[in-house]
Amino acid sequence: MNLALWIGAGLLAVVLLTGGVGKLIVPREKMAAMRGAGWTADFSVGFLKFLGAVEVLGAIGLILPAVTGIAPVLVPVAAVGVVVLMIGAMITHLRRGEVMSAAGNLVYLALAAFVAWGRFGPESFTG
Template structure:
């Protein structure tokens, strides 16, 4: 179980780190033209996108760094909890826009983050 949690945590860290960096440093107009599934960015102000990107980066760092450094590892499931909230908003926005496939992908990330929450709070916590 611990191995599965680490693999999923690593995957989520990579996804959220890249996604967050994109939201911070790529202009929203360019992001909207890069992928058809990213047209949602035009519905948000640039400051809002940067805030979402910053939250994703903080969540990605919080998934791994506390456990690796063994400093407050309880922050790992808390970071995963925060990312589940971010992804709940993403799924809701995708459903409202009628983007069913994108909502399913975001729902998958939501499920993986929720698995890390349950796994690190109850199944395989870092602190005894």
């Protein structure tokens, strides 16, 4: 179970880091032209940068506290944050009729919920 939670947190961290860095460095106009990222045209540059920073911090929060042993309770807290982030992403995609993108967000939401449940419960770092 511990290995599955590490793999889940690692996968989520890669997804968040990739998406977050992209939002931080790719211009909005270029991003809006990319497949699956048309939603970015609906939001300001500032919001996209904020969202990118939140995603990068979420990726860090899923891994770094556990690796360093400093405040490992932040891992499930970060996972709950990812759940909230994915709910927002799903709402955005569903409003635009992007059902497949929302389905992908649902997969990430389920993975984040699994990590939160596991790290708050049976495989917590404090127990």
